[in-house]
């Protein structure tokens with residue numbers, strides 16, 4: 001074989017190898033090129049080397065020199081290509097994330113329907129000048145009953161109507177296998193309970209704030225009712241309280257009228273009517289049940305009245321100086337009515353297919 005032909009073969013190999021190594025897009029392609037050109041058994045360089053036996057004897061040194069030079073050049077090109085890949089200059093053809101695939105829509109979360117109702121009520125009452133305050137869900141006898149003028153013998157204190165708290169005494173009652181428990185007592189030595197009404201926050205607010213006060217409190221209350229379509233052992237109430245010199249029942253009716261007009265009446269021209277029916281609550285005198293005219297019928301929304309002088313005295317207010325009104329209503333009912341929800345348990349089953357509708 002003529003030296004010229006041998007060198008031409010090497011030239012072709014070198015330029016082919018440079019092209020293949022230079023364009024390898026990932027580690028796999030690079031390895032394939034390495035095997036094709038530099039492979040120890042079946043590589044193209046190896047094949048050319050084997051052909052050296054056919055080169056004229058006198059030309060062998062020159063042929064060998066060129067062969068070594070090409071080998072080194074191809075090896076250097078391989079190293080360059082490897083370095084380039086590692087530095088990330090060439091993007092892998094199979095990246096971990098395929099940015100070209102069609103996207104899946106991001107699902108947005110939303111507030112629970114009860115939370116939405118609470119936010120809306122707070123916002124409207126805020127515009128009417130009522131500050132939103134909170135109170136504890138574990139209450140004592142004083143705030144849940146005594147200060148609210150609920151006497152010792154009142155049925156509202158019935159253990160069957162309240163979640164009284166107990167503490168485990170740590171000892172097993174003999175033979176029963178059950179832990180003995182004792183009533184958890186408040187600072188006054190009376191049993192603690194989960195509050196059964198948000199009216200407790202009236203007391204807590206007035207105890208710490210001199211008149212005038214104008215507050216709402218929206219939160220959870222607890223009663224041991226068996227869950228059905230309209231009852232649940234935990235639900236939410238909004239409590240309102242306004243105490244100042246000269247506050248009258250006309251103010252109560254006006255505030256509730258404006259509140260419900262904003263809540264239900266804004267869309268469309270519907271006029272929301274408010275009506276009072278005589279009732280009784282220990283902490284108000286006189287007391288009323290409040291109905292609103294909505295969707296073509298009267299809907300009972302809660303209790304209200306003028307704060308009983310005994311309540312004002314219990315918190316150190318002077319009933320000769322200030323008068324006040326209060327109201328309390330169930331939030332679930334309103335939320336359910338607004339959205340056409342017919343079973344209160346759906347609100348708390350946490351089924352996202354249900355919740356995502358609101």
Ligand code: DAH
Pocket residue numbers: 196197198199239240281283284302303304305326327328329
């Ligand atoms: N606390 C009462 C209840 O849970 C509701 C209520 C009635 C609250 C009259 C008031 C009120 O503030 O004046 O049934």
